Amino acid sequence: MNSKAMVYIQSGGPTSVINTSLYGAIKEAQKHPEISHIYGSLNGIEGLLNDRIIDFGKEDPEQIELLKQTPGSILGTSRHKLPKDFHDEEYSKILETCQKHNIGYVFVNGGNDSMDTCYKLSLLCKEKGLDIKVMGVPKTVDNDLAITDHSLGFGSAAKYVVNTVKEIILDAVCYAKGKVYIIEVMGRNAGWLTAAVDLLPEEARPDLIYLPENKFDMEGFLKKVDALYKKKGNAIVCISEGITFERDTSNARIDSFGHMQLGGAGADLAKIVENKLGYPIRAIELSLPQRAYSFLTSKVDSDEAVMCGTIAVQKALEGMTGHMIAIKRVSNKPYKVSYEPVDISLIANVEQKVPTSMMVDDSKMAPSFREYCLPLIQGEIPVQMENGIIKSCVLKRVLVK
Amino acid sequence: MNSKAMVYIQSGGPTSVINTSLYGAIKEAQKHPEISHIYGSLNGIEGLLNDRIIDFGKEDPEQIELLKQTPGSILGTSRHKLPKDFHDEEYSKILETCQKHNIGYVFVNGGNDSMDTCYKLSLLCKEKGLDIKVMGVPKTVDNDLAITDHSLGFGSAAKYVVNTVKEIILDAVCYAKGKVYIIEVMGRNAGWLTAAVDLLPEEARPDLIYLPENKFDMEGFLKKVDALYKKKGNAIVCISEGITFERDTSNARIDSFGHMQLGGAGADLAKIVENKLGYPIRAIELSLPQRAYSFLTSKVDSDEAVMCGTIAVQKALEGMTGHMIAIKRVSNKPYKVSYEPVDISLIANVEQKVPTSMMVDDSKMAPSFREYCLPLIQGEIPVQMENGIIKSCVLKRVLVK
Numbered sequence: 022m023n024s025k026a027m028v029y030i031q032s033g034g035p036t037s038v039i040n041t042s043l044y045g046a047i048k049e050a051q052k053h054p055e056i057s058h059i060y061g062s063l064n065g066i067e068g069l070l071n072d073r074i075i076d077f078g079k080e081d082p083e084q085i086e087l088l089k090q091t092p093g094s095i096l097g098t099s100r101h102k103l104p105k106d107f108h109d110e111e112y113s114k115i116l117e118t119c120q121k122h123n124i125g126y127v128f129v130n131g132g133n134d135s136m137d138t139c140y141k142l143s144l145l146c147k148e149k150g151l152d153i154k155v156m157g158v159p160k161t162v163d164n165d166l167a168i169t170d171h172s173l174g175f176g177s178a179a180k181y182v183v184n185t186v187k188e189i190i191l192d193a194v195c196y197a198k199g200k201v202y203i204i205e206v207m208g209r210n211a212g213w214l215t216a217a218v219d220l221l222p223e224e225a226r227p228d229l230i231y232l233p234e235n236k237f238d239m240e241g242f243l244k245k246v247d248a249l250y251k252k253k254g255n256a257i258v259c260i261s262e263g264i265t266f267e268r269d270t271s272n273a274r275i276d277s278f279g280h281m282q283l284g285g286a287g288a289d290l291a292k293i294v295e296n297k298l299g300y301p302i303r304a305i306e307l308s309l310p311q312r313a314y315s316f317l318t319s320k321v322d323s324d325e326a327v328m329c330g331t332i333a334v335q336k337a338l339e340g341m342t343g344h345m346i347a348i349k350r351v352s353n354k355p356y357k358v359s360y361e362p363v364d365i366s367l368i369a370n371v372e373q374k375v376p377t378s379m380m381v382d383d384s385k386m387a388p389s390f391r392e393y394c395l396p397l398i399q400g401e402i403p404v405q406m407e408n409g410i411i412k413s414c415v416l417k418r419v420l421v422k
Numbered sequence: 423m424n425s426k427a428m429v430y431i432q433s434g435g436p437t438s439v440i441n442t443s444l445y446g447a448i449k450e451a452q453k454h455p456e457i458s459h460i461y462g463s464l465n466g467i468e469g470l471l472n473d474r475i476i477d478f479g480k481e482d483p484e485q486i487e488l489l490k491q492t493p494g495s496i497l498g499t500s501r502h503k504l505p506k507d508f509h510d511e512e513y514s515k516i517l518e519t520c521q522k523h524n525i526g527y528v529f530v531n532g533g534n535d536s537m538d539t540c541y542k543l544s545l546l547c548k549e550k551g552l553d554i555k556v557m558g559v560p561k562t563v564d565n566d567l568a569i570t571d572h573s574l575g576f577g578s579a580a581k582y583v584v585n586t587v588k589e590i591i592l593d594a595v596c597y598a599k600g601k602v603y604i605i606e607v608m609g610r611n612a613g614w615l616t617a618a619v620d621l622l623p624e625e626a627r628p629d630l631i632y633l634p635e636n637k638f639d640m641e642g643f644l645k646k647v648d649a650l651y652k653k654k655g656n657a658i659v660c661i662s663e664g665i666t667f668e669r670d671t672s673n674a675r676i677d678s679f680g681h682m683q684l685g686g687a688g689a690d691l692a693k694i695v696e697n698k699l700g701y702p703i704r705a706i707e708l709s710l711p712q713r714a715y716s717f718l719t720s721k722v723d724s725d726e727a728v729m730c731g732t733i734a735v736q737k738a739l740e741g742m743t744g745h746m747i748a749i750k751r752v753s754n755k756p757y758k759v760s761y762e763p764v765d766i767s768l769i770a771n772v773e774q775k776v777p778t779s780m781m782v783d784d785s786k787m788a789p790s791f792r793e794y795c796l797p798l799i800q801g802e803i804p805v806q807m808e809n810g811i812i813k814s815c816v817l818k819r820v821l822v823k
Binding site: 031035064067091092093094097098099180183184185187188189191192193194195196197220221222224225288303305306308309310312313314315316317319395398399400401406408409410411413415 | 436499500585586592594595597598621625704802807812
């Protein structure tokens with residue numbers, strides 16, 4: 022039998038379960054003698070570009086188990102965009118690394134930008150007639166990947182956001198004289214993660230929810246906040262980082278995919294509320310923990326992450342390439358899914374937004390959103406602690422020569 | 423037997439375990455027929471001022487159990503400062519409420535500002551010869567109460583900060599081209615909570631830790647950040663919200679105790695770093711969850727919170743007044759404490775800072791800090807979830823007529 026090595030790539034922003042998919046892939050690969058070595062590419066596609074590849078065979082099995090409770094991308098990540106022209110030197114470098122290490126299977130775990138990388142690699146291998154299978158594993162807390170019912174990492178991020186916003190509200194309502202709270206949630210141009218706060222029970226639900234899918238109506242917003250504050254002495258507003266209104270973005274950074282580095286919309290909006298309405302205000306940016314936190318991982322999300330990693334390996338071994346493992350919701354009560362490979366060309370660079378049918382108006386979600394989202398935050402997974410601090414996977418990262 | 427009612431007051435900023443102390447007090451009070459009713463004062467001392475008192479006897483026992491996993495002040499809180507002059511009308515109002523409801527025991531659960539309230543009330547009752555016992559229960563995530571070894575709420579806040587900063591660092595190190603991270607931690611004029619990040623294992627410890635106890639050396643700070651970034655491509659800095667440097671505080675709010683509402687130091691410092699050094703930067707304010715979060719409660723903190731509530735009730739029944747239950751560390755290995763009542767006049771309005779002996783220099787903690795702090799974050803407590811969301815205590819809040 023002609024066995025070949027596999028290499029795993031983590032790409033784009035980290036999530037709570039990106040390392041869990043890697044765990045699933047490693048565990049599955051270990052069962053198959055057709056896979057000679059299990060490698061990891063350091064810092065996304067850059068590892069293949071610069072021949073920085075590590076061997077999971079050299080790692081401690083106990084550390085591999087800890088992958089399931091380690092957020093962030095254990096292999097490092099990258100936002101590097103591959104060039105359009107397949108004659109570019111970058112592609113020769115990548116193929117050189119693949120040939121050097123006898124790599125026959127490449128897995129790219131990422132969001133829609135990363136699926137662009139995955140797509141280009143699979144096309145290149147097909148064009149060159151190389152026996153390298155390239156498969157995608159979906160991941161993004163933004164939940165904006167097309168075709169798949171939802172993306173890995175979203176359920177855990179949603180669970181973090183829901184529970185953390187609940188705790189913030191419990192804190193906020195302690196004061197007789199309240200404030201206007203503007204809580205900023207991630208999600209780029211999609212409002213999925215912000216909308217998740219709608220899952221809260223009514224007594225602890227934010228008053229207003231603003232998603233980037235709607236044009237932001239500043240006048241209407243200020244009126245609603247004013248009315249809430251006058252009525253109950255506080256107002257809890259959740260906004261997506263991607264909502265747009267007139268603000269100074271001259272200092273914003275742009276990444277190599279042309280996306281602006283977001284964040285700060287809440288603080289900017291708070292200043293406007295303070296100036297226009299004069300109420301005491303507090304802006305809270307949920308920031309990095311919302312996308313990669315181990316203490317509020319959804320079991321549904323974690324289990325699905327393992328499955329997608331597992332199935333990607335199985336499908337590659339069956340000879341499939343250029344596909345991403347999508348999640349299809351088979352039924353909602355009880356919640357059941359199936360895993361189906363989808364042609365990556367249908368996914369790369371496409372953004373899936375929150376549909377209008379899931380919103381009542383520009384600041385309130387419809388019940389259909391709740392039906393969609395609630396199953397995704399279900400179940401808890403226990404974490405191992407040591408001296409009051411969570412144990413995380415630490416790799417030796419021995420480079421393959 | 424002449425039984426009397428007790429009233430419980432929560433005061434100042436919420437913590438993860440302020441409701442746990444209340445739980446301890448309720449459970450103890452239920453054992454004693456000398457206590458006729460268990461009341462709660464809504465919004466701190468304002469409840470006694472405005473006769474807004476609720477009866478825990480009317481609440482569902484299941485909700486009382488949930489107090490142990492409900493952060494925030496379930497009774498509402500206040501930062502109202504009582505006047506100096508005992509002839510002030512406010513005092514007559516308070517005593518009127520006490521007499522109306524036959525209150526013989528008052529418990530004030532709070533930080534050093536709240537102990538001022540507690541002190542004044544106990545003095546007033548003594549002066550007027552009233553048979554009302556007033557006892558204090560220590561609480562503040564700032565850990566700046568004098569005499570007590572540590573304050574309730576600090577251990578859980580420290581555990582949250584330690585673990586959350588660990589997760590932020592795991593996220594931060596994913597990128598080949600890193601950033602300067604400025605993480606802002608609470609604590610007012612004391613650096614205890616910021617210093618807690620020193621408990622992290624070396625591979626995930628912030629590079630620099632700045633406490634308000636030291637004069638902030640901007641030039642030295644910029645030099646250190648520059649050297650770190652040049653060496654390893656990122657820099658992780660934790661600062662206390664209370665560090666002082668030249669910044670625009672013209673819009674800051676002042677509370678009734680004369681304290682400036684802090685927050686935003688990290689964002690301001692980040693702007694300076696960006697302007698002076700030009701490195702990519704991200705400011706993260708841990709914000710409200712750090713002081714009141716249920717998912718990272720320290721069992722040590724929670725158990726001690728129950729004990730302080732319990733003992734405060736016992737001591738009041740023994741006839742004690744004008745004292746706060748302080749925690750004394752009896753031994754460190756194994757960690758053991760005793761609970762000792764301390765005269766509140768020694769505590770009110772005094773701030774306990776991090777001693778110089780616990781610091782190596784202005785950006786590094788000494789091993790003695792670790793020895794002090796590590797026992798306080800030990801042990802986890804399981805939380806009850808429902809549909810992926812934490813269950814929290816909800817009270818009916820029936821007002822006593």
